[in-house]
Amino acid sequence: xxxxxxxxxxxxxxxxxxxxxxxxxxxxxxxxxxxxxxxxxxxxxxxxxxxxxxxxxxxxxxxxxxxxxxxxxxxxxxxxxxxxxxxxxxxxxxxxxxxxxxxxxxxxxxxxxxxxxxxxxxxxxxxxxxxxxxxxxxxxxxxxxxxxxxxxxxxxxxxxxxxxxxxxxxxxxxxxxxxxxxxxxxxxxxxxxxxxxxxxxxxxxxxxxxxxxxxxxxxxxxxxxxxxxxxxxxxxxxxxxxxxxxxxxxxxxxxxxxxxxxxx
Amino acid sequence: xxxxxxxxxxxxxxxxxxxxxxxxxxxxxxxxxxxxxxxxxxxxxxxxxxxxxxxxxxxxxxxxxxxxxxxxxxxxxxxxxxxxxxxxxxxxxxxxxxxxxxxxxxxxxxxxxxxxxxxxxxxxxxxxxxxxxxxxxxxxxxxxxxxxxxxxxxxxxxxxxxxxxxxxxxxxxxxxxxxxxxxxxxxxxxxxxxxxxxxxxxxxxxxxxxxxxxxxxxxxxxxxxxxxxxxxxxxxxxxxxxxxxxxxxxxxxxxxxxxxxxxxxxxxxxxxxxxxxxxxxxxxxxxxxxxxxxxxxxxxxxxxxxxxxxxxxxxxxxxxxxxxxxxxxxxxxxxxxxxxxxxxxxxxxxxxxxxxxxxxxxxxxxxxxxxxxxxxxxxxxxxxxxxxxxxxxxxxxxxxxxxxx
Numbered sequence: 001x002x003x004x005x006x007x008x009x010x011x012x013x014x015x016x017x018x019x020x021x022x023x024x025x026x027x028x029x030x031x032x033x034x035x036x037x038x039x040x041x042x043x044x045x046x047x048x049x050x051x052x053x054x055x056x057x058x059x060x061x062x063x064x065x066x067x068x069x070x071x072x073x074x075x076x077x078x079x080x081x082x083x084x085x086x087x088x089x090x091x092x093x094x095x096x097x098x099x100x101x102x103x104x105x106x107x108x109x110x111x112x113x114x115x116x117x118x119x120x121x122x123x124x125x126x127x128x129x130x131x132x133x134x135x136x137x138x139x140x141x142x143x144x145x146x147x148x149x150x151x152x153x154x155x156x157x158x159x160x161x162x163x164x165x166x167x168x169x170x171x172x173x174x175x176x177x178x179x180x181x182x183x184x185x186x187x188x189x190x191x192x193x194x195x196x197x198x199x200x201x202x203x204x205x206x207x208x209x210x211x212x213x214x215x216x217x218x219x220x221x222x223x224x225x226x227x228x229x230x231x232x233x234x235x236x237x238x239x240x241x242x243x244x245x246x247x248x249x250x251x252x253x254x255x256x257x258x259x260x261x262x263x264x
Numbered sequence: 265x266x267x268x269x270x271x272x273x274x275x276x277x278x279x280x281x282x283x284x285x286x287x288x289x290x291x292x293x294x295x296x297x298x299x300x301x302x303x304x305x306x307x308x309x310x311x312x313x314x315x316x317x318x319x320x321x322x323x324x325x326x327x328x329x330x331x332x333x334x335x336x337x338x339x340x341x342x343x344x345x346x347x348x349x350x351x352x353x354x355x356x357x358x359x360x361x362x363x364x365x366x367x368x369x370x371x372x373x374x375x376x377x378x379x380x381x382x383x384x385x386x387x388x389x390x391x392x393x394x395x396x397x398x399x400x401x402x403x404x405x406x407x408x409x410x411x412x413x414x415x416x417x418x419x420x421x422x423x424x425x426x427x428x429x430x431x432x433x434x435x436x437x438x439x440x441x442x443x444x445x446x447x448x449x450x451x452x453x454x455x456x457x458x459x460x461x462x463x464x465x466x467x468x469x470x471x472x473x474x475x476x477x478x479x480x481x482x483x484x485x486x487x488x489x490x491x492x493x494x495x496x497x498x499x500x501x502x503x504x505x506x507x508x509x510x511x512x513x514x515x516x517x518x519x520x521x522x523x524x525x526x527x528x529x530x531x532x533x534x535x536x537x538x539x540x541x542x543x544x545x546x547x548x549x550x551x552x553x554x555x556x557x558x559x560x561x562x563x564x565x566x567x568x569x570x571x572x573x574x575x576x577x578x579x580x581x582x583x584x585x586x587x588x589x590x591x592x593x594x595x596x597x598x599x600x601x602x603x604x605x606x607x608x609x610x611x612x613x614x615x616x617x618x619x620x621x622x623x624x625x626x627x628x629x630x631x632x633x634x635x636x637x638x639x640x641x642x643x644x645x646x647x648x649x650x651x652x653x654x655x656x657x658x659x660x661x662x663x664x665x666x667x668x669x
Contacts, residue, residue, distance in 0.1 A: 074663040079575055110579040117267075117577025128572045128666055130274065132281030142576050144273075147266030186576075198667075 026091065028194055028226045029053040029076060033086035036071055043257035046071045051262055053226060058217065060242035061230040067247040068260040069230035073196050076228060077122055078112040092119045092193060117145050121187030123197035127179040129171040135182050136167040142190040150189070157185040161215055177208040184216050194226045213237070267582045274573065275589035286594065289558060293598025293642070294605060296551040300544060301606040301630060301638060306613065307536050309629035313621070318529050322388035325350065325498045327508055330518040332493035340495060348504035353382045353460060354492035360467040364424040365456065367413045376412050376454060380466060381496070383457040388498045390457060394444035397459050400477065403440040404457040410445040412454065417442050427470050436469060436480045464490070502526045548645065556649040559587050563653040570657055571665035584654040591650035595642045603635055
């Protein structure tokens with residue numbers, strides 16, 4: 001499956017990929033001057049002057065709700081198109097940079113969708129499971145879409161996350177915590193390069209939250225997955241080896257828009 | 265490919281997961297379609313039965329001149345070439361066009377004077393009810409003639425033609441093979457259908473001439489330019505009867521047709537068709553609107569799920585099949601249910617009116633082709649109805665819907 005379109009390979013990014021990020025590290029994301037403007041009564045502008053995320057890194061986007069965490073996550077997941085992009089390169093696998101900015105410009109949405117299906121996993125705050133599919137099928141969804149065999153991958157993840165006995169159930173029959181475990185399994189099932197999680201444990205009780213987050217990180221580490229997690233509780237994750245990315249908020253005097261600038 | 269396959273499976277899984285709503289949609293379709301099918305079945309059954317009885321009946325397509333005229337061979341063949349004319353054959357003088365048939369069986373000999381009627385390949389009356397004589401010595405009998413002679417198909421009978429030459433009686437006989445016998449409804453009088461050469465020879469013989477074809481003696485051969493006093497003409501369809509009639513009237517030829525009877529049935533057919541179209545249009549528009557709004561409401565309700573599939577990485581061009589597949593499923597199952605209900609009605613209706621009907625006649629009847637057309641129309645309609653919903657799917661922005669609870 002050709003994930004990168006030849007015209008979408010960023011020559012600049014290719015050159016840059018030889019830049020040393022220190023101790024042989026390679027980038028997964030490279031963003032330069034990316035911004036998204038939400039219009040409306042309470043206008044909001046998210047600005048990313050520069051953001052580089054390295055392969056295997058664990059990154060925490062920390063900030064209050066409404067600070068632009070979800071906007072940044074969706075942009076990184078390539079489902080939300082920013083208004084302005086200087087550079088947005090996704091290094092799906094080694095040596096395969098995808099010029100996402102150009103794909104957006106040319107409306108090559110299918111290439112982005114395929115890249116997402118193959119290389120990205122996404123965990124939502126509340127499951128986001130399809131209620132009409134069994135737990136097993138929910139977990140296997142991206143493997144079905146990719147035409148990959150699913151049995152071993154699903155069973156292995158279910159065992160690690162302790163949800164083997166729920167595989168035949170529908171999501172509606174599970175507790176919130178169990179559903180989050182299924183959501184994590186689904187995001188991991190197709191061995192993605194990057195897993196993006198939006199407040200994955202925010203709707204859980206502290207004990208469950210801690211256990212599930214530990215499992216999540218453990219599975220990510222075992223598979224060398226780059227983890228990008230949004231959270232409003234830095235205290236929860238700061239001991240787990242995350243790099244912190246902050247959002248500086250300020251209100252523009254002239255138009256009253258709130259400007260969030262990504263720092264980190 | 266796997267993407268599309270997965271979306272199709274997801275769509276069907278969702279369809280069966282929400283089986284109550286799906287069942288309602290299926291019954292909603294059947295509730296509209298089944299009465300339409302019954303209505304259409306009754307229309308086509310009644311009209312077809314009447315058409316078979318009246319419209320397609322060759323007797324109603326027949327056009328014959330009133331009185332006698334002089335029609336040349338050329339004129340007849342010109343008529344035969346007209347697109348509205350199915351069949352035309354000249355008729356010899358009616359006084360000369362007769363023969364005495366005789367049949368000798370074990371007990372006794374029966375004789376019967378019959379009218380000779382010319383026929384040839386393509387004669388609608390004989391093509392429908394009997395067999396066209398292939399040889400000059402072949403003969404097809406009307407029911408009453410066959411009954412009176414006590415003869416059946418395949419037997420040989422004798423034909424006798426007499427004349428008076430200079431006060432002296434003469435006669436010739438010919439052996440004729442009965443190739444078929446028409447049913448009573450096809451022809452009422454005592455008559456025999458034979459090929460034109462036999463009729464012409466009979467006429468010539470009565471005029472004193474001989475016949476080389478049949479080796480009949482006489483005073484030389486008949487003149488070449490024969491003219492005929494009459495003809496048998498069949499229009500191609502009932503719609504052509506009036507056209508042919510008017511054309512003949514313009515040439516000064518008075519004819520007898522069943523145009524009035526035909527017109528009554530045609531009007532009935534037309535009125536039925538208009539009523540059916542009106543009801544169909546109302547039903548189709550109503551159903552289309554309810555189906556389209558239903559699918560759209562579904563897509564709106566499921567926008568989060570569709571957003572999640574998009575987030576996982578299924579492409580929009582695959583996800584648009586989600587509502588379309590469900591729509592197709594509804595139309596397939598709804599049509600199947602409607603057809604089932606229709607068949608129950610069809611059997612009931614035909615049973616109710618059974619005693620007024622001959623075999624192979626129906627009050628309510630739809631051919632498999634009609635049912636197939638109904639299904640394809642429903643299918644097409646449902647795909648069109650899901651069009652706007654599918655367009656809305658392409659507008660779903662995952663980042664706006666995936667966080668809705």
